[in-house]
Amino acid sequence: MDQAALRAGISPDAIVSPAAFVAPGASIAAGCRIGPGCVVGPDCVLEEGVELLAHVVLDGRVRLGAGVKVFPFATIGLPPQDLKYKGQPTGVAIGARTQVREHATIHRGSVGGDGWTRVGSDCLIMCVVHIGHDCRIGDGVILVNNIMLAGHVEIGDFAFIQGGAAVQQFVRIGRMALVAGMSGVERNVLPFGRVKGYRAKLHGLNTIAMRRRLGLSKEQVMTVARAVHDLYRGGRPEEHVAAVAAAHPGNPHVAEVLDFARDRGRHGLCPFGRLGEDDELDG
Numbered sequence: 001m002d003q004a005a006l007r008a009g010i011s012p013d014a015i016v017s018p019a020a021f022v023a024p025g026a027s028i029a030a031g032c033r034i035g036p037g038c039v040v041g042p043d044c045v046l047e048e049g050v051e052l053l054a055h056v057v058l059d060g061r062v063r064l065g066a067g068v069k070v071f072p073f074a075t076i077g078l079p080p081q082d083l084k085y086k087g088q089p090t091g092v093a094i095g096a097r098t099q100v101r102e103h104a105t106i107h108r109g110s111v112g113g114d115g116w117t118r119v120g121s122d123c124l125i126m127c128v129v130h131i132g133h134d135c136r137i138g139d140g141v142i143l144v145n146n147i148m149l150a151g152h153v154e155i156g157d158f159a160f161i162q163g164g165a166a167v168q169q170f171v172r173i174g175r176m177a178l179v180a181g182m183s184g185v186e187r188n189v190l191p192f193g194r195v196k197g198y199r200a201k202l203h204g205l206n207t208i209a210m211r212r213r214l215g216l217s218k219e220q221v222m223t224v225a226r227a228v229h230d231l232y233r234g235g236r237p238e239e240h241v242a243a244v245a246a247a248h249p250g251n252p253h254v255a256e257v258l259d260f261a262r263d264r265g266r267h268g269l270c271p272f273g274r275l276g277e278d279d280e281l282d283g
Contacts, residue, residue, distance in 0.1 A: 020052075029066075041077070043091070060108045061091025065121060070100045080107045080133030082151065088115070095121030095139065106131040113152060120157070138175070156191060158213060160206070170266045175256070176213065178206040187267040191256050192224060201273030202232070216253070227254040231261060232272040238264050 013030035016022060020034045025042030028034070032046050037055035040046070044058045047066040052058075056070045060077035070076065077092045079085055090109040093116055100106070104125050109116040113134030119125070120139035129147045131137065138157035143149075148166045155161070156175030164182040173179065174191030183200040194204045205225055210216045216224075230244050231237045241258050248254040261269060 043089075044077070047096075061089060062108075063091070063093045065094055065096035065098070067097040068094055068100070069098075071102045071104075073102055074100045074104045074106075076100065076106045077108045078105070080110045080151065082110045082112065082133055084112065085110050085133075090115040090133075092117045092119075094119045095123070097121055098123040098125065100125045101127045101129075103127055104129045104131075107133045109134045110151070126163075132169070144181070158209065160209070168267070172260075172263075172265060174260050176206055176209045178209070185270070187270045188260070188265060189270055190228065191260050192253070193228070193270070195270050195273075197273065200270055202228075202270050203273045210253075214253070220253070223248065223251060224253050224257065227251070228257060231257070237261055237269050 009027040010016060010022060011028055011030040014028045014032040016034045017036040019036035020038040022028060022034065022040045023042035026040045027045045029046055029048040031049040033051045034040065035052055035054035038052045039057045041059045043060060044062040046064050049067045050064045051069045054072045057075045058077050062077035088111050092106055092108050098119055098121060107117060110133045117131060117133055117135050119137040120141065122139055123137060123141045125143050126145045128145055129143045131149050132151040134152045135149050136154040138155055140158040141155050142160045144161060144163040146164045147161050150167060150169035152170045153167050154172045156173060158175060159173050159177045161179045162181035165179050165185065167185045171185055171188055173189040174193060176192050177189045178194045179185055179189065180196030183196050184198050185195065185200045189195050192205045192210055193202050194206050195202050207221050210221050227244050227248050231240050233240065238261060241261050245258050
């Protein structure tokens with residue numbers, strides 16, 4: 001290991017292509033692999049076993065958790081697309097074992113948030129996904145090809161966003177929600193909700209995830225479905241939270257939905273859509 005590598009903080013157990021550039025000041029842990037054409041900036045931290053395949057660019061304050069794998073032509077930590085940003089030292093943090101596929105872009109945070117864009121552990125970020133500044137992505141989230149997330153979007157654990165969907169800034173998507181491909185999400189999506197459409201509407205629950213991941217029975221899923229139906233029964237859903245809570249005391253999954261609904265944020269909840277042949281609300 002030459003002195004330049006040592007100054008750069010590269011572990012002797014890391015493998016760095018001679019065709020890669022790692023700036024002095026970067027921290028590269030044991031077991032990392034950095035392929036040809038990669039550029040790693042001086043404020044980047046790669047934990048054990050991170051792999052950058054080729055032509056990956058990391059810039060700004062970037063921290064990649066153990067076992068993260070980044071595929072060619074992805075960029076992480078470049079400045080946000082925010083005209084208010086003036087070069088402040090913001091960053092991106094990505095949890096362990098997440099995969100970032102080709103041409104994905106994950107921008108650093110802005111001064112409009114806490115300065116960090118965060119992606120959880122065990123996520124799959126597929127090709128050409130854009131994650132805007134200050135987004136908060138939970139664990140186990142799957143973002144399919146060509147998804148566009150504007151700034152400050154929040155996505156709960158194990159949510160599944162299908163290809164080509166677009167999510168407006170400051171929208172929240174709850175845990176285990178499912179967003180259908182090509183949907184435009186302008187309002188918040190309840191935990192376990194399933195939304196679709198050019199202007200996305202609620203068309204049921206993600207019953208498969210509720211059964212497989214949570215182990216709920218059909219009857220338990222139907223209880224949550226009835227609570228969601230009552231929440232939307234006339235008027236704004238936020239107005240019915242107290243009544244639904246009283247009707248379902250002690251149910252943790254209903255409570256999770258209602259806690260989410262209470263905090264309407266900037267956009268409120270997605271409206272209820274008309275059920276069609278391929279929709280189900282009762283599991």
